[in-house]
Amino acid sequence: xxxxxxxxxxxxxxxxxxxxxxxxxxxxxxxxxxxxxxxxxxxxxxxxxxxxxxxxxxxxxxxxxxxxxxxxxxxxxxxxxxxxxxxxxxxxxxxxxxxxxxxxxxxxxxxxxxxxxxxxxxxxxxxxxxxxxxxxxxxxxxxxxxxxxxxxxxxxxxxxxxxxxxxxxxxxxxxxxxxxxxxxxxxxxxxxxxxxxxxxxxxxxxxxxxxxxxxxxxxxxxxxxxxxxxxxxxxxxxxxxxxxxxxxxxxxxxxxxxxxxxxxxxxxxxxxxxxxxxxxxxxxxxxxxxxxxxxxxxxxxxxxxxxxxxxxxxxxx
Amino acid sequence: xxxxxxxxxxxxxxxxxxxxxxxxxxxxxxxxxxxxxxxxxxxxxxxxxxxxxxxxxxxxxxxxxxxxxxxxxxxxxxxxxxxxxxxxxxxxxxxxxxxxxxxxxxxxxxxxxxxxxxxxxxxxxxxxxxxxxxxxxxxxxxxxxxxxxxxxxxxxxxxxxxxxxxxxxxxxxxxxxxxxxxxxxxxxxxxxxxxxxxxxxxxxxxxxxxxxxxxxxxxxxxxxxxxxxxxxxxxxxxxxxxxxxxxxxxxxxxxxxxxxxxxxxxxxxxxxxx
Ligand SMILES: Nc1ncnc2c1ncn2[C@@H]1O[C@H](COP(=O)(O)OP(=O)(O)O)[C@@H](O)[C@H]1O
Ligand SMILES: [Mg+2]
Numbered sequence: 125x126x127x128x129x130x131x132x133x134x135x136x137x138x139x140x141x142x143x144x145x146x147x148x149x150x151x152x153x154x155x156x157x158x159x160x161x162x163x164x165x166x167x168x169x170x171x172x173x174x175x176x177x178x179x180x181x182x183x184x185x186x187x188x189x190x191x192x193x194x195x196x197x198x199x200x201x202x203x204x205x206x207x208x209x210x211x212x213x214x215x216x217x218x219x220x221x222x223x224x225x226x227x228x229x230x231x232x233x234x235x236x237x238x239x240x241x242x243x244x245x246x247x248x249x250x251x252x253x254x255x256x257x258x259x260x261x262x263x264x265x266x267x268x269x270x271x272x273x274x275x276x277x278x279x280x281x282x283x284x285x286x287x288x289x290x291x292x293x294x295x296x297x298x299x300x301x302x303x304x305x306x307x308x309x310x311x312x313x314x315x316x317x318x319x320x321x322x323x324x325x326x327x328x329x330x331x332x333x334x335x336x337x338x339x340x341x342x343x344x345x346x347x348x349x350x351x352x353x354x355x356x357x358x359x360x361x362x363x364x365x366x367x368x369x370x371x372x373x374x375x376x377x378x379x380x381x382x383x384x385x386x387x388x389x390x391x392x393x394x395x396x397x398x399x400x401x402x403x404x405x406x407x408x409x410x411x412x413x414x415x416x417x418x419x420x421x422x423x424x425x426x427x428x429x430x431x432x433x434x435x436x437x438x439x440x441x
Numbered sequence: 442x443x444x445x446x447x448x449x450x451x452x453x454x455x456x457x458x459x460x461x462x463x464x465x466x467x468x469x470x471x472x473x474x475x476x477x478x479x480x481x482x483x484x485x486x487x488x489x490x491x492x493x494x495x496x497x498x499x500x501x502x503x504x505x506x507x508x509x510x511x512x513x514x515x516x517x518x519x520x521x522x523x524x525x526x527x528x529x530x531x532x533x534x535x536x537x538x539x540x541x542x543x544x545x546x547x548x549x550x551x552x553x554x555x556x557x558x559x560x561x562x563x564x565x566x567x568x569x570x571x572x573x574x575x576x577x578x579x580x581x582x583x584x585x586x587x588x589x590x591x592x593x594x595x596x597x598x599x600x601x602x603x604x605x606x607x608x609x610x611x612x613x614x615x616x617x618x619x620x621x622x623x624x625x626x627x628x629x630x631x632x633x634x635x636x637x638x639x640x641x642x643x644x645x646x647x648x649x650x651x652x653x654x655x656x657x658x659x660x661x662x663x664x665x666x667x668x669x670x671x672x673x674x675x676x677x678x679x680x681x682x683x684x685x686x687x688x689x690x691x692x693x694x695x696x697x698x699x700x701x702x703x704x705x706x707x708x709x710x711x712x713x714x715x
Contacts, residue, residue, distance in 0.1 A: 178549050182714050200449040203551040214542035218474045227473075230466045231552045233448075233459075259477060275546070 129192055131156040131283045131314035132177060137186035139172050139338075146172040147183070148338035154316055154331075156191075156282070159309045161329030162318040163431065169338040170318035171211060174287045177316070178208045190283055204232075207276030207284040211291065213268035214275075215260050221271050222247060222256040229278045239278075246274040250304070266297030273304060284308060286317040290324060302327060322428045334434055342434050349430050356399050357429070358406060360392045361419040368392065374413050378406045390418070395425070449551065460553040467560020468567075471534075485530070485568070486575045489523035493576060496642055497583050514675045516580040517597070517668040518641030523572050524601050525636055525661050528608040528615075531565050532628055535616025539713075548713065558706070562609055569605040573598060588673030597671035600691045604664045607695035610702035617709040640665050644677035645684070657681040660694035667691035 132154035139147040147169045154160040164170050175181035177188055179199040187194065193201040215224050222243055229239030247253045250270040260268060269289065276284065286305065290298040305328055309315055319325050325332050326346045333343040342349060358379065362371050368385055372392050375383040379402055383394040396402040399422050410417050425433075450456045475482045493515065501511045538544045538557075547557055587594050615628060638655070640662040645653035656662055657679045666687035669676040676687075683690040 180545055180548055180714060200551050203549060204449070206549070208546070208549045210542050210545060212542045214546040216470070216543060217541070218477055219470070220477070223473055223477075227466065227470055228546070228550065231463060231547070231550050231556070233462070233551070 129156070130154055131158075131191055132160075132188075132316055134173070134177065134188040135186055137173065137176055137183045137188060139169075139176065139181070139183050145338050147176070147186075150186070150335075150338060151340060152333060154314060156314050157309075157312050158331060159305065159315040159317070159329050161325035161332040162316060162335055163320075163322065163325045163332050164318070164335035165320060165435070168335040170335055171287055172338075173335070174208070174210075174285050174316070174318060178206055178285055179203060180208075204279065205281050205283055207279075207281040209269075209273050209276050209284070209286045209289055211287045213265075213272040215268060215271050217261040218259055220257050220259055221252050221263070221267075224260060224271060225275060225278065228275045232279055234278070242278055246277060250274045266293055266300060269293060269297065269301060270304070273301070277308075281313070283314045283316070286315065288318055288320065290319070290321070298324075322426070322431055334431060336435050342430075350424050350426075352430070352434075356396060356422055357425050358394050358396045358399075358402055359419070359421045359423060360406070360410070360417055362390050362392070363416040363418050365390055367415045370413060371410065371415050371417075374409045374415065375406065378402060378409050396422075456553070460555050460559065463553040463556035464559030464563065467556045468563040470560060471564030486572055489519055489526070489572060490575055490579045492522070493519040493579055494583065500642070510584075510675060512580075512584050513586070514644075514669070515642065516576070516585040517672055517674055518639070518665050519580075520573060520576055520601055521604060521661055521664040521668060522636050522639070522641050523576060524569060524605040524664070525608055525632060527565060527569055527572070527605050528612040528632060529625055529628060530568065531561065531609050531612030532616045532619075533622050533625055534561060534565075535613050536620055536624065537622045539617060539620045540622060544713070554710075557710070558613065561613065562606070565609050566602060566605060569602055573601060585674075589671050593671040593673070597668040600664055600667050600671070600688075603692070603695045604661070607660075607698035607702075610699050610706055614702045614706040614709060617706060617713070635659065635661060640677065645679055646677050653679065654681055657684045660698070663687055663690035663694050 130153050132152060134150055134152040137147050137150040139145075150169065150173055152160075152162075152173070162170050162173065172181065176183045177190065177195060179195050179202050182196065187196075189195065190202045191205050193205070195202050216227070219227065225243035225246055226239045229242050230236070234242060244253075247256045250273065252267065252271060252274065255263065255267060260271065263271065273289070289305070290301050293301065302324070305315055305317065309328075315328075317324075317328065329346070331343065331345055332349060333340045334349070335341070342352060344352065358375070360371055360375060362368055365387060368387060368390065372383045372385050375392050375394050379394040379396050381394055381396075383392045385392050403420065403422055407417075407420060410420070448455075450459050496519070497512045497515055501515075538547075544557065548554070587597075619627070638652075639659045640656055645656040645662070647653075648656060658681065663683050666676055666684060667690070668674075670687055678684060
């Protein structure tokens with residue numbers, strides 16, 4: 125294996141289910157030791173991509189290699205080097221947490237003593253030692269996820285796949301998962317995670333691929349993506365909700381683009397090109413219209429807005 | 442943790458070693474299930490015993506068995522019936538794993554792909570042996586005896602386990618197809634008529650002609666008739682072909698089921714990667 129080569133490479137992966145095109149020419153390169161986010165709405169093809177990369181599903185065409193090994197022809201080699209946390213906690217409900225980890229360790233051909241030692245290590249790492257003797261069906265959602273993650277790390281795989289790892293978790297569980305991913309990344313594990321949450325990709329990933337309709341429609345660092353749609357945004361927060369329509373009208377006239385209105389934040393937001401000119405002109409125009417603004421601010425677009433922008437463009441083209 | 446060495450088996454011998462080791466681990470998984478839920482295991486063993494006692498005492502007086510002793514007639518029927526009902530356990534185990542994503546975890550591990558089926562078969566057959574043992578003990582307690590000698594008795598148990606094996610493959614296939622443990626209800630609708638429209642409790646000769654013939658062709662009836670013959674228990678010699686050749690039919694039916702459902706199951710398991 126080429127140690128310095130990319131950890132994950134996918135080239136022109138295609139997969140259909142009947143009339144549904146799940147992947148439509150999916151390309152991906154993840155350098156070793158990085159965290160890569162695969163961001164996309166429901167049905168974008170994230171799970172299909174992960175399943176192909178983890179040898180669970182065969183692509184109709186295209187190739188994929190993990191640490192240099194072909195997912196179709198060298199599936200066993202690939203399986204020795206990956207961990208997979210799927211969308212649902214894939215652990216045995218009847219067994220205890222400890223029994224689960226020992227079982228999965230033995231199934232990866234660790235000796236009995238090694239498997240048990242490794243189980244204890246992982247239980248401690250994921251703060252499950254206390255619950256280790258209880259059947260998993262008594263675990264909370266967060267504990268199950270942690271056990272699921274632990275079960276994926278038994279052989280300390282160099283490449284870890286996480287398919288929507290925080291879906292269905294409460295904020296606390298989500299933070300725990302984020303911390304765990306950061307620790308793994310710090311220790312040098314390559315992580316490919318899928319998410320529908322833009323802040324999650326922004327928080328964890330050094331590099332993001334935006335997936336829609338089975339294809340990568342944009343990729344780059346979170347900052348690059350934000351820059352890609354170019355414009356900064358101008359936000360106006362009005363004092364009185366009743367002023368919102370009028371404010372939106374003023375903002376539209378100044379910026380020459382449709383404004384987005386968020387009534388619950390009393391906010392109007394619009395992309396602008398010439399930031400300072402727009403800011404000055406807007407303050408004057410609001411004043412002329414007699415609208416009391418609580419706050420007027422320039423800011424970089426959020427990933428949410430980037431994402432909406434990119435997918436909308438895709439629909440139009 | 443020291444980096445483990447990755448050895449993907451190359452020779453058939455190494456592959457066999459993997460298959461045996463991984464199959465045994467999967468069997469142990471079920472044994473651990475039993476250890477964690479002893480109540481369920483006991484209930485599973487008691488249910489057929491209860492059915493046997495119920496029929497033996499409730500209907501024992503009213504039902505006429507060919508040759509007189511209804512309990513001697515009944516026991517082989519319940520033995521075979523418990524083998525057929527075993528399909529529910531197989532089905533539930535397989536479909537739960539598929540639905541929960543546990544099957545996918547196994548498929549993403551570097552392990553022998555046969556292990557899932559090997560483990561399932563070993564555990565279920567072991568459970569079947571326990572069930573038969575419990576039923577035999579209860580049968581002996583209510584006056585059932587075998588009269589055909591030890592070799593014939595072992596042949597009878599062999600036929601019973603063969604029927605369980607046939608149900609096992611059918612259960613694996615249905616579990617992979619239906620993928621949800623809740624559909625066990627649908628399975629029961631299929632299995633219970635098969636269980637009761639048989640010669641297990643009532644001689645087919647006492648039924649309306651067309652029903653009696655259908656009952657004699659029931660795969661379960663074949664095993665029941667064959668075990669009655671091997672145990673030397675009272676039987677009913679019907680006119681139809683399967684009733685004439687019970688031993689042969691008790692081999693052919695399960696063989697046919699296995700020939701159909703084993704390849705279908707393996708194909709279906711492979712198709713999980715579609
Ligand atoms: N096994 C399957 N059978 C049929 N259609 C499927 C299957 N798996 C995925 N699809 C379809 O492929 C598309 C992509 O699905 P998926 O990869 O699960 O997307 P995501 O994980 O991004 O939500 C969806 O339209 C989905 O309905
Ligand atoms: Mg998905």
